[in-house]
Amino acid sequence: MDFFKVVSIEEAREKLINNFKDYKLPIEEVDILDSLNRVLAEDIISNINVPEFNRSTVDGYAIKSSDSHGANESMPSFLNIVGEVKMGENTNIKIKSGEAVYVPTGGMIPEGADSVIMIENAERLDENTIAVYKAISPGENLIFKGDDIKKGELVLEKGKRVTSQDIGALAAIGISKVKVYRRPKFYVISTGDEIIDIDEELEIGKIRDINGYSLSALIKKIGGEVVDKVIVKDDFDLLKEEMEKALSLSDIVLISGGSSVGARDYTYDLINSFDDIGVFVHGVSIKPGKPTLIGRANGKAVFGLPGHPVSAIIVFKVFVEHFIKELIDYKEEIRKTKAIMDFNVHSSPGKETYQMVTLEERDGKLYATPIFGKSGMITLLSKSNGYIVIKSHEEGVTKGEEREVFFL
Structure with a gap:
């Protein structure tokens, strides 16, 4: 097979969207109490004033x-009390x-009052009079x-992703049900003869499945x-069987491992074995993550992720x-902050x-310190607060430079 026709991130994203431009997630109607963290599939327009x-x-x-x-403590204004408004009741009083x-x-405020x-700041002097101070x-x-x-x-x-505050707003305008996108269904496959699950006995040469859990x-x-999360050995027939199941049950299949060069890496051939477009991205100019595969099989998106x-x-x-x-026209802003680089x-x-x-506040300023290590080290993630992006045309970043830090 031809390996690594590397494309830029922008090219890879464009290919991804173009190959699924007609793919839509189904829409369902749910009670607002079940809409928390769901993504709205419709604009919500109020048909009333709040308050009314x-x-x-x-x-x-x-x-x-x-x-x-002109009213104050020494010279108050005196006003006549002409009624009382009761809580939750209409009033026809005009002042x-x-x-x-x-x-x-x-x-409710009576007509005429502003x-x-x-x-x-007022004192009731008798049944009919108040002093305003x-x-x-x-x-x-x-x-x-x-x-x-x-x-x-x-x-x-x-x-928009629905928050608890949004549910309050929906209740305020009398909406009890909303249309949301169905949750995208994922099938996560970790591949490799060396991969075992966390409840299996760890032997020399074996490693526990990290990606299945972190991706889920x-x-x-x-x-x-997550429809299912499985571990499959480096066997094409076993992978093919699992892939068929995954494509029938999910919208997106994630296969971690099996995208690098190696005699027993089958992801590329696996995606191409289905009667569809197959692999359309095979290598991306990104670090880490160059050996990334993106394809389409049986109309579903399949991502071959590095191990x-x-x-x-x-x-x-x-x-x-x-x-x-892109599928759901998601409006939520990217979570990020700005920090001063502490190292080159x-x-x-x-x-x-x-x-x-990692991020650390010192003397009222936020500093970002890079964590160095190989991409196979999970502690790179557990110890970090986020990441910076160094564009392909940049040689790097210098100490003292302010950069955007994206949260994971």
């Missing part, structure tokens, strides 16, 4: 703010200049109709569903997450380099 009436934010008296002008109405927190004097402005201590959400307003945008965690983190844990996770972040976000870092010419770093 002018309401008080404090316990106090609804007044015309002009009646309080004029010189009048006040008691309103509880959350209560502010609420807090009860702490503070001047207030129009709109003070109240929320006007539609101040929070206006009728016809876009409340939540398609492609990443899948859940982005809102995906080294850091490489596998970086490739997942760069390609698999990107693919999912050299990079490989022509490759986009992903360098793991």
Whole structure:
């Protein structure tokens, strides 16, 4: 086979999207309590105002703010009490200049009032009179109709991951069910005669499956569903059988290991053995992660990830997450920060380099320190806070330079 027709990250992403431009995740309707961390498949437009009436934010008296002008402790304004608003009830009281109405927190503001004097700044002198000891402005201590959400307003945008706050907003506008994208289904295959599961006895020459667990965690983190996670020996027939099962049950198949040069690496031939496009990316100018495979089999996306844990996770972040976000028009911002580099870092010419770093705050500034090590070392990930990206045209980064740090 031809090995490593290396393409740039941008080219690989473009090929990926073009080969799945007609692929869509199904949409389902769920109760808002089940929508947490799901991705909206529709824009949410409010058909009401929130609040639907002018309401008080404090316990106090609804007044015309002009009646309080000039009021202070030594020279209060005196107003006539003309009624009381009860919590949760409508009111048809209309107030004029010189009048006040008691309103509880959350209560409806009577027509004619434009502010609420807090009860702490007023004194009830008798059944019919209050003294106001503070001047207030129009709109003070109240929320006007539609101040929070206006009728016809876009409340939540398609492609947004639903948060607990969003569920509160949905409840506020009376929406009990929303349309969301079905969780993308993943099938994770770890390959290699040396790979064993965590509950198997560790013998010399064997290593425990790291990628199956770390990739499954990443899948859940982005809102995906792991249909199954299996370990398959380096046997083409066994891999073919598992692959057929994976393609029938999932949207995306991840195969870690088996993408590098080696007599017993079958991933390339495996993907091409199905009646479809097969492998369309075979090597990417990325470090770590050069021996990456991307293909299509039975209409499903298949990613051949390097066996080294850091490489596998970086490739997942760069390609698999990107693919999912494109499928569902995902709107969430990338989690990142800025930090000052604490060391010089050299990079490989022509490759986009992903360098793991730790973050530390010193003297009010955030510093990034690179963690060096081979991509097979899981501690590169467990000890890191994130990574920086060194573009292919850059020779590296210098100490004292400010860079963006992306969180894992």
